[in-house]
Amino acid sequence: MRPEANKPAALGEGRHSPRFAVATATRASIIAALAVIPAVLILIALPAFADRALLQELFYVFTMLTLAQLWNLLAGSAGLISVGQQAFVGMGAYALFAFTIIAGLDPVLSIVLAGIVAGALAVPAALIVFRLRGAYFAIGTWVVAEVCRLVLAQVKHLGGGTGTSLPPDIAGSMIGLDFVRHLFRVRGPAARDILSYWLALVLVVGTFILVYRLLRSRHGLALSAVGDSEPAAESTGVDVFRTKFLIYVVTAIVTGMVGALLFLQKARISPDAAFSLIDWTAYVIFIVVIGGIGTMEGPIIGVVIFYLLQYYLAALGSWYLILLGALAILLMLFAPSGVWGVISHYFDISLFPVRRRLVVPERAGLRKESLR
Amino acid sequence: MILKLDNLTRSFGSLKAVDGVHLEIARGEALGIIGPNGAGKSTLFNLVTGLLRPDTGSIWFDGRDITHASPRARCIAGIGRSFQIPLPFENLTVFENLLVAAIHGRGRREAQVIDACGEILERTGLIAFANRRAGALNLLGRKRLELARALASAPRLLLLDEIAGGLTEAECGELVRLVQDINKSGMTIIWVEHIVHVLVAVVSRLMVLNFGRKIIEGEPRPVMASAEVREIYMGIAA
Ligand SMILES: Nc1ncnc2c1ncn2[C@@H]1O[C@H](COP(=O)(O)OP(=O)(O)O)[C@@H](O)[C@H]1O
Ligand SMILES: [Mg+2]
Numbered sequence: 257m258r259p260e261a262n263k264p265a266a267l268g269e270g271r272h273s274p275r276f277a278v279a280t281a282t283r284a285s286i287i288a289a290l291a292v293i294p295a296v297l298i299l300i301a302l303p304a305f306a307d308r309a310l311l312q313e314l315f316y317v318f319t320m321l322t323l324a325q326l327w328n329l330l331a332g333s334a335g336l337i338s339v340g341q342q343a344f345v346g347m348g349a350y351a352l353f354a355f356t357i358i359a360g361l362d363p364v365l366s367i368v369l370a371g372i373v374a375g376a377l378a379v380p381a382a383l384i385v386f387r388l389r390g391a392y393f394a395i396g397t398w399v400v401a402e403v404c405r406l407v408l409a410q411v412k413h414l415g416g417g418t419g420t421s422l423p424p425d426i427a428g429s430m431i432g433l434d435f436v437r438h439l440f441r442v443r444g445p446a447a448r449d450i451l452s453y454w455l456a457l458v459l460v461v462g463t464f465i466l467v468y469r470l471l472r473s474r475h476g477l478a479l480s481a482v483g484d485s486e487p488a489a490e491s492t493g494v495d496v497f498r499t500k501f502l503i504y505v506v507t508a509i510v511t512g513m514v515g516a517l518l519f520l521q522k523a524r525i526s527p528d529a530a531f532s533l534i535d536w537t538a539y540v541i542f543i544v545v546i547g548g549i550g551t552m553e554g555p556i557i558g559v560v561i562f563y564l565l566q567y568y569l570a571a572l573g574s575w576y577l578i579l580l581g582a583l584a585i586l587l588m589l590f591a592p593s594g595v596w597g598v599i600s601h602y603f604d605i606s607l608f609p610v611r612r613r614l615v616v617p618e619r620a621g622l623r624k625e626s627l628r
Numbered sequence: 629m630i631l632k633l634d635n636l637t638r639s640f641g642s643l644k645a646v647d648g649v650h651l652e653i654a655r656g657e658a659l660g661i662i663g664p665n666g667a668g669k670s671t672l673f674n675l676v677t678g679l680l681r682p683d684t685g686s687i688w689f690d691g692r693d694i695t696h697a698s699p700r701a702r703c704i705a706g707i708g709r710s711f712q713i714p715l716p717f718e719n720l721t722v723f724e725n726l727l728v729a730a731i732h733g734r735g736r737r738e739a740q741v742i743d744a745c746g747e748i749l750e751r752t753g754l755i756a757f758a759n760r761r762a763g764a765l766n767l768l769g770r771k772r773l774e775l776a777r778a779l780a781s782a783p784r785l786l787l788l789d790e791i792a793g794g795l796t797e798a799e800c801g802e803l804v805r806l807v808q809d810i811n812k813s814g815m816t817i818i819w820v821e822h823i824v825h826v827l828v829a830v831v832s833r834l835m836v837l838n839f840g841r842k843i844i845e846g847e848p849r850p851v852m853a854s855a856e857v858r859e860i861y862m863g864i865a866a
Binding site: 477478550613614 | 677679698699700703704708709711715716717718719720721723724727728729731732733734735737738742743745746747749755758759777780781
């Protein structure tokens, strides 16, 4: 027997030919999907034409975009406003240094392991911060990051409070480095930049695919439901804790991998740099808010604006930060859905079709009348 | 018997919002609950759906003690509800709101529930809004969505909390027919509503709450004519 055999027949059940259909793709999204493959191919091949400076800039853009897309998933979809993502950046970064310097493992392998370490940190962290609501949740995430910073500052093997550098022979022994050197006929440092650039490209593309697949799945529906109303979500059968826990740990893993890659490229670490609130959370929030929170397109626009502002205005020093803050506040007041929110509102477009549209058959309008 | 509440009590500080309520509902029945604002009606629903825990007493659904079950488990077991103050998933479309309930509340896959959700949208008059953001709906739309989303989880027991407020006479008539149809299909219904003539068109039994206590319970006509109810409702129910 079906477990629901004693339930009254639900509406629409037992019908043989389906009446309704679901569509997701839009014209803009199809064009975007067609454009993305050549775009990624060009980015893969870019080291053959581009100079080192451009690759370094793109490395930074890709890593910030990845962090932004992850924070956007947490805050924009699930409503988990974390200001402590630097905990996972820093933990991933320190894990990389520990795995390479102390354990002697390969740096590329260590990036993956660093993600696992960051995910392992997220498990107890989730159990603490999920007990907190609203602003207290945000403060809780920040406290977790501060505790990590203070603890890592005590680890003498990794330089304590002043930090440490990655010995050149470790960075020079990365898997794939010889391949890159021969392929492009470049020296060690240039080959390292290329490899880091490719790894950043893998992370950013992988993150976009992950987020997209997630939002299109049943977990994506649950995530948005939880973000909008926890009582309504759990009353409609959503496992609220499991949904939040899953998303918190998954974003922590990828955030940790980004942290590991960032500091592998820097080749120098300190608690203040690795657990920097400004660098790994405040800038990231700025990018998401400027671009448009809760959409996959937003962080892309946001990171471009952020990069341009930094490129032209970073010389202004603290005025630059004041300007960023003012811009973010203005946008929150007058265009809370961000630049992409304004664009998609006026042109009604979406590049990542995460919304499911019900396609109503032509006759439905007539049927509606006849039902009355 | 599908639902049994045994001596259910819940306090907020010194305020007894629900005070020793006993209630038994048979499968397929339609029960109405009335009472002044603050009588404890919504609190009673929150206790039945598990959003609040009782201080004392027990809740039995379909022969099982669910007093300590999670809201999610109760939804999956077959209890659906609407919220008096609508809580739509604002950033999802209206259709997706129903999908959440149909997929997570029934454990079905998306492809299996599309038709069911589409038909519920038709019957609740929301089909034209299927692809709108739920956050863009007005209060009337939100109330309809509360009903539609509750139906999408295919409950056996449906709790409706003031869904008729603000409707025109004609719309009230439509709502009455819809709830009657749902009830006739076998779904048990508990309906909290201030608009008594709407309620009594559907329910066969009425319970009156005041200050968390059950004042009287029985067939609608004698209940409404009783001295207790006249005293509470001076004028309102006339
Ligand atoms: N979460 C809560 N915290 C404190 N008091 C509450 C809470 N929920 C309800 N109450 C109080 O309990 C009483 C009953 O409320 P409620 O069940 O909403 O009444 P009704 O739905 O019958 O209008 C009211 O006095 C209300 O203020
Ligand atoms: Mg109420």
